[in-house]
Every structure is written in C-alpha cells, then in structure tokens.
Amino acid sequence: MSLFHFLRNRSSFNPFVVSVTLSFVLLVIGIALLIPQQAETVLNAAKTGIFKNFSWFYILAFSAFFFFLLALSVSSFGNIKLGSNEEEPEFSFWSWLAMLFAAGMGVGLMFFGVAEPLTHYLSPITEGGSGARQQDALLHTLFHWGVHAWSVYAAMALALAYFAFRYKLPLSLRSCFYPLLKEKIDGKAGDIIDILALVATLFGIITTLGFGAAQLGAGLAQIGWISENTFSVQTIVIFAVMGLAVASAASGIGKGVKMLSEMNLTLAFVLMVFVLATGPTLHLLSAFNDNLGTYLSNLVQLSFKTYSYEQNHTEWFGGWTILYWAWWCSWAPFVGLFIARISRGRTIREFIFGVLAVPSLFCVIWFTIFGDTAIWINDHTAAGALGELTGTPEKLLFRFLEYLPLPTLTGLVSLMVIALFFITSADSGIYVLNNIASRDKSVAAPRWQAVMWGLLMSAAAIVLLRFGGLPTLQTMTLIVALPFALLMLIMCFSLWRGLNADHKYFTTAVTPSSVYWSGDNWQDRLERMLNQTQEQDILKFLKTTALPAMRELGEELSDKYSLSVDIQTHFDREEPAVEFTIHKESLRDFMYGIKTIKREVSEQLIKDGHLPHIRHNVTYEPYTYFFDGRSGYDVQYMNRRELIADILKQYERYLNLLTDVGQELMSHQQTELAE
Template sequence: MDDKVPKSEFGKIQSALRKASSGERSIHPALVPGISVDDTDTPFPTNKVVFAVALLASLSIFIWAMISPEGLNTVGTTMQGWVVANFGWLFSSLVILIMIFMFVIGFGPTGRIRLGADDSEPDYSTTSWISMLFAAGLGIGLIFYGPMESLVHFITPPPASDLQAESTDLVVQALSQAILHQASMAWGIYALVGGALAYASYRRGRLPLISSLFEPVFPNGNNRVAGKIIDIFAVLVTLFGTATSLGIGALQIQTGTSIVTGRDLSGDGFLIVTITVLTIIFIFSAVSGVKKGIRMLSNANMFLVIALSLFALLTGPTVFLLDLVPATMLNFFAGLPEMLSVYPSEGQVEQEFLQSWTTLLWAWWISWSPFVGMFIAKISRGRTLRQFVTVVILVPAAISSMWFIIFGGSTIHQRMEGLGMGIIGSGENVMFDLMGHLPFSIVTSILVLIAIIIFFTTAADSATNVMGSMSQSGRAVPSKPVTIVWGAALGLVAMSLLLAGGQNALSGLQSIMVTCALPFAFILVGVMISWAIDLRNDPLIIRRGYALRAIRQGVAQGIEEHGDDFVFGVTEVSEEDGAGANFDSEDPALTDWYTDAIGEADPEVTVKRKPL
C-alpha cells in the first residue's frame, strides 16, 4: 500500500480507513474521524411528496385568501388565539429549554466537538464569520421593530411592569421587553437548528435536511412518512415566516415612498405592484446565479445599516442613549424571570399581550429557524461547538441589543420631548418619523428605503433557495424550475396574506405563521433529543470516556505500586480491566454511519467487522 498521505482531506480519511480495515480489522468507534456529506456520493433527488404537498398547502392558502380574505383572516386570528391560549406555555418553555440546552452542549464536554471531521478547519476567518452572522441577523424585522416595539411598550406598559405609562422609569423596561422579544432568544433557536444541521451534515455525512436530524430516533428518516412530514413543515414554516417579513417590508416601502415623494400611496394597488416587481427581481436573482452581486448588495446593506445606527446615535440624544446601554442590560437580566412568567390564563390583558408580542414572536423565530439555521450551518463548518454557541448566540444578540437601544431609545426620547412620535396603522411609519426629526431627513429616509428593498430581495432570494433545497433532498443549488415555483409561491402568499389582513394588514400574515409554527415547535423538541443522542455517541465523547476511565485506573494503580514516582504509559491488560471494559465498541450503530458513507464515496473501500 502506498503510505503517502493524500493532499485532500477526504484522501486522508480514505487512507486512515484503509489502514484501519487492513487485515480485516474494524475501525474503532473512538477513532472515527467524521465525514462531510460533500465527501460522499449521496444523491440529491427531488422529494416529490415534500414538494407537492408543501406547494399544495401554500397554494390552498393563496386561493382561500383570494376567494374569502375575510374568512381566512377570521379563521387565522381565531386559530392564533387558540394557539396562544393553549400552547403559550409551550413556546415560552421551549425557548428557555433551547437556551439551556445550547449552553450545556457548548460549554460542557461536548463543546470540543467539531462541526466537521476531526482535522477540519473553519471555512471562514472569525471576522468574516461574525460579519456574515451579523448580516443574517439584521433584516426587515429589525428595521421595522427596532424603533417601534420599545415605543409601544413605553406608551402601553407590558403586563410584567407596574409602572405608569410614559414615565421615565418605564424607559429601560420598555427597551428590555423589546430586547427579550427581538434580540436574545431568537439566536438560541437559530443556533439549535444551525448547529444540529452542521453536525449532521459535516460530521455525520447526512443530507442537510431537518428530517436527517432524527436519524438516531428513526433511521433512514428521509424516506419515511414521519421524515417527509417533518420536511414538509420545515418548508411551510420557512414560507410563511419569510412571507410575514416580506409583508412588513412591503408596508414600510409603501410608507417610506409616500414620505419621500410626498404623495399618498395608501391602498392595495401599490402593495400589489411592489410585491410583484420585487418578486420578479428576487426570482431572477435566485435562478440566474448572480450570487456575487447579491452578496455585494448584502454586504453593502450591512455597512449601510451600521452607518444609520451611528448616525442616529451621534445626531440624536447621544448621552441619553449611552446612559441607556448599561441601565437596560442590567434591567434586562434582572427582569428576565418576570418577563418570561407572563401567561395567558392570568387575564384578558395578558392573553392579548402574548398574542400580539411574546408568543407571536417566539413562533416567528421558530418559523425562521430552518431558513436561518441552514445559512448558519453552511458558514460554520469546522468550528467547535464551544466556538459556535459563544459566537452565534452572544455576538448577534449583543449587536441587535445595541440596535434596539439606539433606535428604541431615540423614538422614546422624541415622544418624551413632545415631537409627536406615535404609531399609525401597524407601526410602519415609526422609522421614517424618527428619521424625519433628525438632520438630513430626506436623505436618511431614502437610505432606509433602499435598505428595506435590499433586505426584501436578499431575504426572499435566500428563502427561495432554501425551500428549493429542502424539497430536493438538501441539494446545495436547487434546480431552476423548482426555484421559480417556490419564488412565485412566496410572492403570492406574502401578497395574499397581506391583503387578507384588511385594516390590520399584518394580522393575516401573523396568524397563519403562528399556527404553522406550532407543530414545528414539537419538531424542535425532537431535534434536541436526537442531537443529544448523537452527541453522546460522538467519537470524541467516546474517547473522553476511555481517557477518564484509563486515568482513574492508572492513577490508582500507579500510587499503589510506585507511590509518588510514576508516569503514564500504555500497557495491554486483561479484557475486564481495560479502559473500555464497560463499553460495547462492537455496536455497529457506532460506526456503520461512517463506514457506509465511506463505501458510498469509494466502493473499493470495505470494512469487515472482527473483534479488536
């Protein structure tokens, strides 16, 4: 055999396996290096069941909205109220559980596990990685809710507060409530899905699908009924979650254009034209392969948003905003238990608050988790779980919190100064009214409008590709016909749900999204259970178990035989005294996932199982 180590990473894996399999010797589960799905010949066929059922469900909602928008809105709102009343506890409990789970696996023994093979390196530098996460976290939702939500809680105190409306003491509580909803828990949900997908795809060699995460619970889940149902819901929650954001973007574009042009553009006509034109643009970008241009626009938008936040900080009440930073963060952590303990059975006020804010937003982040999670997975290969959890959860949360303090604090300050800052309709006016009270208002309003349009296009482009990928077995670049179909469906659903909302334009979007997110909440519970099983049987954890047992036995034996004067070596002992005496290293489940993947990639490589 040629002992020369191949240059490619996969070549190294093949070489290691051939050496392990020489003499018909099985590779030990503790020495399995891991394998990426990219290093196998796994096919990516169109999953006709997932594609057809998810598309049929989305088109059914569109047709219903066209035939009876009032009926859809009524049913959707009723279902949303039922979900909040009966499962509000589930959403709140789930986000807390996810945060605990992620910090445990990130800072416990599993934190050293790589999202890739043992010798894999990160695809991006830490700076580039953080920059891309930052770009993923800033979108239409932050531009919409950043200046608006804190103002809402300042005018109408949340149930967790007993302070008087619009009082000075209420400022930090209003900001803390907005940060809870928008800038903290969401990243734990994204990290769960992104981390689990990265682990399954780049370390276990599985298809990058939500159903693949359940392999420890039901093997070959991609081809089972349960797996198809899971992938269908993953497509649907992505569709409705993104459609909600696009609807918000369309409303803000309508308001911003009216302000910039000085013309009244209210009415459905402008919304229809706006969504139609932007849908054509993002479908073209999704199928044309102009990804470099889209990435350049996304990066430019990131710097544009940073510039807007610095502008608001420096031209607004700078000292007031800087004072709010430590005060708000301290208040946030101190008031976290009380903010999370609001439940619908307390009364009508609490139920309405949860339906309008907490439960609604938990459902929204859950619905975005397959979309954002898949993006995070792709850019996080080679990172350890400790790096992943630290950066993915904490860094974007810190940046988003600063955004909410700057823009939320600015709108509250303008309200306190009597500048007429109020909320019109669904609140799409707030960002533009804020800019209107700062210098160069026309220029900054145009920049905000440009940022929203770019966010609309890039988010829809990415979501279209993700839905296409999920309906084609995780294919990195979905086929053009499938991409076009999902792009058109996304635009139609966003338009129909927006128009079905009537006077409260967001209600139709939000009600369907919350209802669709409920079953996916149960799926996320299963993701945690399945991933925990995977991590428990990870080669690094197996090695750790051997090391702890060997050290424990070696120290006792060394002291007993040599007192203080001994060092460690490796000595063969009887089977019952070995470090792996209580571990079944012959369990095929511990290695078959790897040897099967290697066999698919190189049919000449075979592993015959014999005792070690």
C-alpha cells in the first residue's frame, strides 16, 4: 500500500497536504544531516537576504494587522457577533479573560523575561545614562511582546472564529478565505493554504522546543542535578517532554491537562509576586507606570520603524524585531485556534479589546518585574555578572534567582513552570497540527497521528539544534513565516469582504413595496420577482405604471387643492426617468423621481444552476430619487395605487419638515439655487 493510500484509508489526514509537508520537513532534516556546512551556508544566506529585502514587509504587515483590528473595533462591524445574533458567550467575561491570560503565558516569557531586557540594556540600541538605557530596553522588549504580537494572534483567531461560528464553516484556516475562493477552499487552493499553515506552525513549535530544552537543561545544571547542559541532555529533555505531550494528546485526558495548566499559571503568578516582593519593590511599582506610558507614547513610531536612517542598528533590528515577527506569524494558527475556540458569542469589538489589551498588559507587568529587577541587580548587586551571561540566555533566569532569597526553591518552581508550559504547548500543538492536516476537522484523529507529530517535531528540533543550535531554528522560522505573513494579509482582506457582506445582509431593509402589499395578485408579483428585468421592462413600467400614477395624483392635487404640479418625462436620457414636482414659492420644490439604473450581476450567480431566472450579466431597476438628495429604493413591484401612496408618504415627510430647522434648511437651499 502506497503512502498516499495509507494516509487516505488509515488516517484523518488530507493525503496531499501531509505528503507535501512531510516531504519538505524530511528534506530539511536530510540536508542538515548529509551536508551540514552547505546547509548552514544556505540558511545564513537566506536569512541575510530576508533581513535585507523583506524587513520592511514584516514591519508593514504587522502594523497592518494592528490598525486593521483597531479600525474594525471602532466601526459598525464591531457590533457583529462571532456566532448568531442571539448567541450568548460560552464563557463568562471574567473566565474568558482568565483564559486569554493563560494564552499569554508560555516558555517564551520564562526564557526572555530576564534575558531580553538585560540584553537590550547592554546593547548599542540603547543610549544615554543608566536610566535612559533601562527605559529604552524595556520599551523595545514590550514592543516585541505587546499589542503587535497579539494583533497577529487576534487577526488569525478573529477570522477563524468568524467564519466558523458566523458562516458555519469548519474551524480551519482554509475557511477564512471563503469570500475570495468560495467552494474552491475544498480543492487544491485550500490544500495549499493548509500546507503553508502546517509548515509555519511546525517550525514555530520546533523553535519553541529548542528554547525550552536549552533552558530546562540550564536549570538542571544550575541546581546541580547534572554537571553540564550538553546536547545529549537537551536531546533527552526533548524526548521526555514530547513523550509526555504525546501521551496526553493520544489519551485525550483533557481534564488532567486543564488541571496542570491551572496549576502552572498559579505557580508562574506566585513566582512573579515573589520577585516583586523580594526585589526593588518601590522601584518596580514606579517603573510599571513609566514603562506603560513610554510604550503607549512610542507605539505608532515603533510600528513603522525600519532603522533605514540608523544603519548601525540594522543587525540588531533583524536579529530581534524581524525574528520575533516571524516567530509570532508561525505561532498564529496555534494560538489563534485556541482563542477562537473560547470566543464564541463575543462581539468583534469585545473580542479585539480582550485579545489585544489583556495579554499585552500582563506582558508589561511580567517584563517590568523580571526585566527591571534583573537590570537593577546587575548594576547594584551583581557588579555586572548577570550581563556577562547575555550570550547564554538559557542560564540567565536561574542565575538571576540566586540573587534573591530561596534560590533552590524558586529554581525548582521555575523548572516546573517551564516543563509544564513545554508539555501543554506541545500537547496543544499536536492538536492544532492534526486539525490543519485533517480532511474532516470534526473527526477525532487516530492516536498514532499524535505519535507521528511528536517524533517528527522531536527529530527536526534535535537535528537542527545539533547542526546549528537555536539560530538555525530561528532562521527556519524566519524563512517559512515569510509566505505565511503574506497569506495572513490576504486573509484580512477576505475577512473584510466577509464582514461587508454580513453587514449588508443584516442591515438590508424590506423594500417599500412590501409595506403596501396586502398579498393580492401574489402570482403576478412572484412572476416579476423571478424574471430578470431588462431596460425595456423598466421603460414599460415607467410608461404604464409610474406615469399614470403621477398624472392621477397630479390632477387631484391641482384640481382640488390648487397646487402647482409638474410632471416631466426623460425617456431620451441614458437613464430614462419620470419626475413628479410640486412647486413652492418660498421653499425648495418637492420632487419625487424614478429613474432607470443598471446593476452588474455576478458571473457566479449566472452560472448557478439553482437560479435559472438569472441569465443576463446586467439587470435594471426603477429607482427613486428625491429633491433633497436622499438615497432611493427599488419600486418595480409597486402597482399604481401603491406608487401613489409612496409619493404621498414622501410628501407628508416634506410637509413635516416645514417647521423649525427643516423650514430654515429648505429656505436656505432655495435661496442658494436662486443665486
């Protein structure tokens, strides 16, 4: 049995998606094993090329995600629910915020909480005295971990949740492109989208595995359980953690994982409070306000900063900001799917506020407490000893804890937090990979698939660590995330198209002709509804229905009420029309017109076999227009009496406006016309 047939018959996989993905990953592993030096040369060249040619694209893309979400939150689209209009949120607001808080935690915060602010503090990117450099260090750290990172997750999660819960499509990435691809999302176009997402997610998780293994090994060495953090130790750590994650994913012990996650969050929060209490507490409390204000006031400038005028900082820019942006892109399907699953029933405005504000605020708190404390200890207690370890960031957290009380206990707690984050992230990652790779997203994956993903990620992480270390993992993430970032921009456009269609659908009112209709002659109306009107049909309507109605009403108004009525026809115009005007001496005339407008018909509707009455690529409608420039409406289904009633309804509105400001407005407009 071929691999393709095995995947189709013995798994939940989409054979094409998984075959291409496996081939790519195995090719990368094979090249790294067989020709490591040449592979490293190629990867370095690719990294240099991306830094030189596409840094601007990453910056612009992330800013586009952020401002796109802000625009949605303040627009009328913000009122749309992620689900039906009557649907209530699955979780209470505070429970939902707590889960977003959990999503904001991870191995990355443990790895970089101390290392990144201290590294920036000692790098050329910061200038001035100690205070100014410390402020700049925290500013750059918060920029990397703040709303821009969460904008990528929020954009992905919003598209997934919207199309899954509002359009009732499968909870998968290909569904996010439905407004652009329609049914093609079930074909090869959808497969290509899944392949890009699968490859990006794989290398994002593999990079995280590398960071976690390096830090766990460093922690074990720091507390004396092993003599040295070697590659062999990191290999054992990866297999041990991935084994637990695979066992968890294959057994489906969801409650156990939930309990571990809650315990992990508690331990992380306790560790953070401990550092706050035993560190320079007053300094940290003041620094939090300062860091938050500095971050918010520099947000727009940093959003578009590419260091094109500061060439001496471009290496730092590529090695930090651009690598982070690539990492966040690769994690977007993973984190986005989790956020989407817990956000059903929220409005888009509530969703954007919660996903951007809550985790970002927690990151400000976390990095203020760990980062500012590390810089303070380095300058006041450690005599620069912490700064000497920035080249080995996996060691920094544990060395940092040695300068605080109870270092052995806090080191063990940190090890437990990192290990649990490691396990739960890998477990969730396996679920997401199965989801992206599956034919039917609603079918549970066989257990052996969890083992396959675990072995694949472990093997890739170990090989890439062995032949290049963490920089190689980061380079692979940088390369595969570039096309995925472009895909996400297209996804945002698709989401905007979907929201526009949604808004138009739910705000379109019933046509005025339905207001007057009593149900008489319903067969005639149905026949007209199911026949695509052309220009000659509208001309016939104007001559046999609209014009006689206007003449009948005009005779009544002029003979009985002595009003000056004028009826004009414009059948020779590009848009044939008839106009009914009541003249006023001191006010602007009342005018009710009906003109012929042409509308394009979608080719997809013409080809749809379920709509046999749609045969032409254009259709025509008799549309009203008024003396005051208001938007009109279609009146093609009105008969003569209904049309008279509609003219009188508009005339009654006109008469009601003759009082107060309405009279002043119409008098002013009449004066302007006379001039």
